[in-house]
Amino acid sequence: MKEARSISGLRILAIMAKEFTQLTRDRLTYAMILAVPIMQLLLFGYAINNDPRHLPAVLLDQDRSVMSRSAAEAIRNTGYFAFVKEVNSPREIDEAIESGKAQFAVTIPGDFERRVVRGDGAQILVEADASDPTTVGGAVAALAGLPQTALQGDLKGALATRQPAPGGAQAAGAAPFEMVIHRRYNPENITAYNIVPGLLGIVLSMTLVMMTSLALTRERERGTMETLLATPVEPLEVMLGKLAPYVGIGLVQTAIILTLARLLFGVPFMGGWGALSIGVALFIVGSLSLGFFFSTLARSQLQAMQMSVFYLLPSLLLSGFMFPFRGMPAWAQAIGQVIPVTHFLRIVRGALLKGVGLSETWPSVLALAAFVLVVGALSVARYRTTLD
Amino acid sequence: MAAAIDVHGLNKSFGDKHVVQDVSLTVEEGRVTGFLGPNGSGKTTTMRMVCGLLQPDSGSGTCLGYDILTESRQIKRHTGYMTQKFSLYEDLTIAENLLFVARIYGMDRRAERVDKALEGLGLTGRRDQLAGTLSGGWKQRLALAAAVLHEPKLLLLDEPTAGVDPKARREFWDEIHRLAGEGLTVMVSTHYMDEAERCHDIAYIAYGRLIARGTVAELIDQSGLTTFRGEGPGADRLGEALQGRPGVEMAAPFGAAMHVSGSDRAALEATLRTCSSI
Numbered sequence: 001m002k003e004a005r006s007i008s009g010l011r012i013l014a015i016m017a018k019e020f021t022q023l024t025r026d027r028l029t030y031a032m033i034l035a036v037p038i039m040q041l042l043l044f045g046y047a048i049n050n051d052p053r054h055l056p057a058v059l060l061d062q063d064r065s066v067m068s069r070s071a072a073e074a075i076r077n078t079g080y081f082a083f084v085k086e087v088n089s090p091r092e093i094d095e096a097i098e099s100g101k102a103q104f105a106v107t108i109p110g111d112f113e114r115r116v117v118r119g120d121g122a123q124i125l126v127e128a129d130a131s132d133p134t135t136v137g138g139a140v141a142a143l144a145g146l147p148q149t150a151l152q153g154d155l156k157g158a159l160a161t162r163q164p165a166p167g168g169a170q171a172a173g174a175a176p177f178e179m180v181i182h183r184r185y186n187p188e189n190i191t192a193y194n195i196v197p198g199l200l201g202i203v204l205s206m207t208l209v210m211m212t213s214l215a216l217t218r219e220r221e222r223g224t225m226e227t228l229l230a231t232p233v234e235p236l237e238v239m240l241g242k243l244a245p246y247v248g249i250g251l252v253q254t255a256i257i258l259t260l261a262r263l264l265f266g267v268p269f270m271g272g273w274g275a276l277s278i279g280v281a282l283f284i285v286g287s288l289s290l291g292f293f294f295s296t297l298a299r300s301q302l303q304a305m306q307m308s309v310f311y312l313l314p315s316l317l318l319s320g321f322m323f324p325f326r327g328m329p330a331w332a333q334a335i336g337q338v339i340p341v342t343h344f345l346r347i348v349r350g351a352l353l354k355g356v357g358l359s360e361t362w363p364s365v366l367a368l369a370a371f372v373l374v375v376g377a378l379s380v381a382r383y384r385t386t387l388d
Numbered sequence: 389m390a391a392a393i394d395v396h397g398l399n400k401s402f403g404d405k406h407v408v409q410d411v412s413l414t415v416e417e418g419r420v421t422g423f424l425g426p427n428g429s430g431k432t433t434t435m436r437m438v439c440g441l442l443q444p445d446s447g448s449g450t451c452l453g454y455d456i457l458t459e460s461r462q463i464k465r466h467t468g469y470m471t472q473k474f475s476l477y478e479d480l481t482i483a484e485n486l487l488f489v490a491r492i493y494g495m496d497r498r499a500e501r502v503d504k505a506l507e508g509l510g511l512t513g514r515r516d517q518l519a520g521t522l523s524g525g526w527k528q529r530l531a532l533a534a535a536v537l538h539e540p541k542l543l544l545l546d547e548p549t550a551g552v553d554p555k556a557r558r559e560f561w562d563e564i565h566r567l568a569g570e571g572l573t574v575m576v577s578t579h580y581m582d583e584a585e586r587c588h589d590i591a592y593i594a595y596g597r598l599i600a601r602g603t604v605a606e607l608i609d610q611s612g613l614t615t616f617r618g619e620g621p622g623a624d625r626l627g628e629a630l631q632g633r634p635g636v637e638m639a640a641p642f643g644a645a646m647h648v649s650g651s652d653r654a655a656l657e658a659t660l661r662t663c664s665s666i
Contacts, residue, residue, distance in 0.1 A: 223475040229441055230469040231492045232461050 028299075032306045036313070043317045043332070051138040052327030054082040057104035058096045061086065065113035067154050071124060071177070074150035075106060080139035097129050097184065099360040100346065103136065103326065104128050112177070116151065117159065122177035130183035131353040132194045135324035140181055147175035185268075185353045193268065196261040197352045198321040200280075201344040203257060205287055205315050206308075208250050212291025213304040215242045216383075221301055235383040243288045250284035261352075270355025275365065278358070279347035282368040286340050289375040296382035315341040343367040392417045392542050392573035393438055395449030395456060400433050400442060407433050409596040411447075415575055415589075417541075420568045422587030423577035430596040431577040432472065435544050438575075439467045452541055465493070468535035472546045474527045476534055478520025482511055485519050486534055493538035505533045525556030532560070536567060543567065545576040549583065561586050613637070615649040616660060633659045 024030060057075075061068050075081050081104060087093055096102035107125040115122035126143060128136045155176060186193045216238075219225040228238070261267040290311065298304035316322055318332055319341040328336065336342045343364035350356040350364075358365060393415040400408040408430040415421050423431050436442040438451050440460025448455075454462040476485045486505050490498040506512045509529055519530060528548055535543060545564075549557045561583065568574050568588075576587070584590055585604050592600040592607070600607050618626070624641035630648055631639050635655025639648045650656040 222478070223471060223473040224477055225475075226441065226471045227469070227475040228492075230439060230464060230467070230471075231489075232464045233492055 026302075028303050028306060032310065036310070039310075039313060043314070047318060047328045047332035048323045049327035050134060050323060052135055052324045053079045053138070055080060055103040055135065055139055055326055056084045056101065057081040057106060058085045058087045058093060058102045059083045060088070060090065060093055060105065060107045062110040063108050063112040067113040067116055067151055068108040070154050071108060071112070071150050072106065074146055075124075075126075075143070078139070078142040078146065080142050081106070093127065097127065098350075098354055098356045100129070100350070102129070104139065116155075116176045119176070123180050124177060125180045125182060127182045127184055129185060129354075130187070130189065131185040131349055132320070132324060133186060133189045133191055134194075135326060136183070140183075143179050143181065147177050147179055151176050185270075190265075192265045193353060194349065195321075196257075196265050196267050197348045198319075198345050200254060200257045200261075200348055201283065201319070201341045202312075202316060202321055203253055204250055204283060204344075205312060205341055207253065208246055208284060208287040209291040209294070209311060210305065210308045211249075212243060212246055212288050213294035213298065213308050214301050215292060216295035217298045217301045217304045220299075229384075235380050239292055239379060239383065243285075243292060246288050247284055250287070251280075254280050254284075267352060269352055272351030272355050272357040272361070275347055275357045275361050276351040278365055279344055279351075279361070279368065282365065282372055283340060283344045286368055286372040286375060289372060289379055290340075293375050293379040293382060296379060296384075315339055318342070320345055337367075340368055340371045343371075390417050390453075391415065391450075392419075393449070393451050393575065395438060395451070396447060398434065398437055398447035398449070399445045400430075400437060401445055407596050408437070408444075411593065411596070411598045413591060413598060413601075415573060417573050418568060418571055419588045420564060420574045420576065420586075421589045421591060422584040423575055423591050423593065424579070424584055425577075425593040427579075429593045431593055432546050434593065435469075435546055435575065435577065439469050439542075439544055440464050441469070465538075466541045468538065468540035468543045470531050470535040470543070470545045470548055472550065474531060476519050476527075476531060478518065480519060481516045482506070482519055482522070482530060483515040485530070486537060489534045489537050495538055501537060505537055509533050525552050528552055528556070528560065529563075532563065536572070541571075541573065543572055543574045545574065547577050547579070549578065549580065557583070612651050613649050614651070614653040614656060615647055616656065617642075618646045618648065618660075619644065630659070635659045 059072055061072060072083070076083060084102065085096070087096065087105075090107070093105040093107070097105055105127040107127070109123065109125070112122050112124070128140060130136050183189065216225070219228060262269060291308070294307040294311075295304050298307055314335060318328065318336040319325070319339050320336065321341065325333065325336060325342070346364045347361045347368075350361045391414050393413060396412045398408055398411045399406070407428075411430070411434055413434070423435070425431050433442060437444045438456060440451075440456065440463045444456070448457060450456060451463045452466050456463065477488070480488065483502055483506060486502045487498060490501055495501055503512070506515050511526075511530070519527070522530060532545075532548065535545075549560055552560065557580075564574055564576065565586070576583075578584060587604070589603055590600070590607055591598060600610065602610065623646045624644050626646050627639045627641055630636050630646070635650045635652045635657075636648055636659055637650040639646060641647075648656065648660065
């Protein structure tokens with residue numbers, strides 16, 4: 001015999017009402033449900049810009065002529081370049097680009113004006129830190145049409161013949177000078193070179209912060225915390241003991257990602273091993289401490305997970321991992337500066353793509369060290385040896 | 389005899405709930421003290437304050453001669469605490485749980501102690517079984533073995549036999565008395581009166597206040613209650629009719645019989661006489 005089945009509206013309503021009540025009881029979940037979309041909206045809407053302008057550039061003007069000044073002015077007028085410094089030697093250019101202080105370096109050779117006047121293949125060299133192809137893409141594109149128009153004001157009278165012919169302006173060789181673009185670190189514009197090393201930071205954050213954020217909350221939820229607290233064990237002992245295995249996990253992950261980056265994606269390993277090692281060590285310890293800190297705050301495993309997500313979202317969006325750091329407005333860059341992933345990415349990308357070491361990336365290394373100290377101290381301070 | 393627990397004027401509030409109010413308690417060494425009281429009366433909170441798991445809002449005292457406010461580390465070292473809910477690691481094996489406890493307390497000859505504990509439990513053959521797969525009674529015996537593995541001087545048991553069958557409960561109490569015989573001081577909270585009767589002393593707490601203290605016999609004497617027992621067809625249905633009559637403080641059915649209690653024996657007798665006609 002088959003039992004008659006029917007769907008009861010009242011029963012559905014009963015479950016609905018119960019779910020809703022439970023949801024409102026868990027304030028943090030409720031707050032997250034509202035906060036996460038708002039955060040995403042603000043970040044995606046205001047902070048993310050795939051066509052960054054006003055990128056820091058240095059200028060080496062060896063010509064110091066009327067035309068060289070016009071050309072530099074034209075470059076600035078594209079809106080993509082902000083000359084932060086005028087330098088005097090190619091060595092200074094290398095330094096500015098390696099340290100990441102400048103995204104571009106514009107070199108106008110000493111014979112620029114003379115060659116323009118003679119029609120003898122004048123050139124301007126633009127070197128770009130192309131380790132992140134997205135950042136430089138728009139700027140490089142803006143330079144393409146520049147030679148045709150840059151010197152219009154200067155090429156008058158007898159020099160008017162050097163003006164590109166109207167209409168046929170795009171013909172090769174018609175422009176009074178040529179832009180030579182030199183994409184350093186990533187000449188072929190391979191996105192993977194930028195993304196894969198960045199992924200190291202994201203993978204480590206995701207797994208390590210999440211796993212350790214569950215470390216104490218799991219004990220609390222299962223009731224084993226009470227037994228643990230009834231023993232003479234010290235907070236630092238609990239913390240070190242719980243985190244140590246994850247340091248191993250973090251190192252294994254690092255090894256896997258770096259190996260695959262090399263084998264599958266051919267990411268260049270330029271050097272900077274010292275900075276890379278210190279960076280990885282600090283970042284692993286920092287991420288673990290943060291997770292542990294979350295787990296001293298969270299009342300349940302669910303809350304711990306939500307806190308991790310709340311941390312991961314800006315880490316993905318504001319660190320320069322997915323979107324150009326320099327494309328973000330000042331406030332978003334300020335937030336990005338306090339996110340450890342931002343600094344870790346600078347160290348890793350600096351080492352792998354540029355081969356730069358501690359002498360260039362020390363500010364980021366210091367930032368990570370400060371993060372480890374602050375979060376570690378907070379965690380030990382927050383951990384209670386009582387159930388209060 | 390020296391006091392294992394000697395605390396005065398303990399207070400503890402959670403939010404605006406004053407769960408323990410001015411509790412003073414002395415427990416002598418080597419005694420088994422039953423801690424009785426309804427749910428939410430402050431038994432667990434008091435025990436947690438005694439063993440350093442909670443900081444009292446006010447009050448003072450010593451546990452095993454150590455100050456409960458400042459020397460909780462020493463107290464923890466010499467106290468075994470068994471929580472209400474099974475709180476060993478369910479995803480570790482029986483032997484691994486015991487080894488963990490032995491290590492946390494920095495015991496020497498750990499493997500030997502674990503083997504001995506397993507033997508005592510009769511779990512040597514199941515040492516590699518996950519603790520989470522044990523039945524309720526076994527879990528509770530394992531928890532007890534873990535709580536005494538570091539040879540504490542004081543054992544605090546928080547409702548250890550909740551949800552355990554009568555035979556396992558009996559064996560559990562045999563074990564407690566064996567440990568007490570070896571000089572261990574035991575404080576055990578319970579709801580079961582038959583368990584209370586197996587304690588040397590009783591402490592009764594209700595609504596956060598310690599109400600009575602003494603041996604079981606003393607407490608029964610102090611209560612000054614007289615209880616009559618009535619049997620017969622329908623006797624167990626008389627509760628409502630008796631409740632509230634002169635002299636009747638409590639009327640409760642026990643199986644087919646009715647127990648009627650009151651502190652004024654004469655009034656109670658008079659009431660029962662008139663009621664016999666019902």
